[in-house]
Amino acid sequence: MELYNLILKRRTIRKFQSRKVKKDILKKIVNSARLAPSAANLQFLEYLIVDRKELTQQVFPHLSWAGYLKGRGTPQKGEEPSVYIIVLINKKRSKNPDLRDVGASCENILLASLSFGLGACWLGAINKKALRKILNIPSFYEIDSVIALGYPAQTSRVVDSTRDIKYYLDSQGNLVVPKRPLKEVFHYNSL
Numbered sequence: 288m289e290l291y292n293l294i295l296k297r298r299t300i301r302k303f304q305s306r307k308v309k310k311d312i313l314k315k316i317v318n319s320a321r322l323a324p325s326a327a328n329l330q331f332l333e334y335l336i337v338d339r340k341e342l343t344q345q346v347f348p349h350l351s352w353a354g355y356l357k358g359r360g361t362p363q364k365g366e367e368p369s370v371y372i373i374v375l376i377n378k379k380r381s382k383n384p385d386l387r388d389v390g391a392s393c394e395n396i397l398l399a400s401l402s403f404g405l406g407a408c409w410l411g412a413i414n415k416k417a418l419r420k421i422l423n424i425p426s427f428y429e430i431d432s433v434i435a436l437g438y439p440a441q442t443s444r445v446v447d448s449t450r451d452i453k454y455y456l457d458s459q460g461n462l463v464v465p466k467r468p469l470k471e472v473f474h475y476n477s478l
């Protein structure tokens with residue numbers, strides 16, 4: 288898919304098929320993260336892929352889904368992601384990591400995933416202490432985010448909205464995500 292259309296099409300997905308994601312696809316996704324822009328090219332980010340069932344089952348309870356949907360956005364039994372990418376900051380590589388690197392790298396992950404037909408949810412509301420323990424993550428790594436991945440079992444679409452920011456479910460249970468209209472954010476030569 289052409290990049291512009293891919294960017295327009297990308298939406299957060301929180302319900303997944305149980306089908307596994309092949310390791311070579313996961314490698315390509317991390318490759319796209321590795322090559323993201325990096326302030327001073329410090330490249331302090333690393334990625335822990337978790338797809339072993341006994342681990343994904345332990346990770347799941349430590350993630351918070353779709354705060355605005357009050358429980359209705361949490362994947363139900365059989366809809367859980369089949370893979371997690373744990374986004375790690377290697378503190379040996381930078382004492383003062385520029386978090387804009389995380390944004391660039393995670394967006395590459397989301398778009399590369401979509402190009403392989405996968406849905407994804409970037410999660411910041413995570414229990415880092417519990418994840419560190421379950422996944423045996425040494426203290427010189429800081430856990431930044433988790434990206435949940437899998438083949439999608441949900442659709443989501445955008446509506447233009449000046450005021451509303453809360454995503455919601457329509458009458459068919461599909462996600463609707465308000466986004467500020469282009470004319471409101473596009474400033475040309477002056478504000």
Ligand SMILES: Cc1cc2nc3c(=O)[nH]c(=O)nc-3n(C[C@H](O)[C@H](O)[C@H](O)COP(=O)(O)O)c2cc1C
Binds near residue numbers: 297410411
């Ligand atoms: C830094 C960051 C943290 C996020 N954390 C969560 C989270 O903890 N749980 C969740 O369900 N979604 C999370 N999201 C997804 C947002 O809710 C989602 O991007 C937003 O509602 C807009 O929807 P869209 O991605 O389809 O454009 C996060 C997104 C970002 C960028």
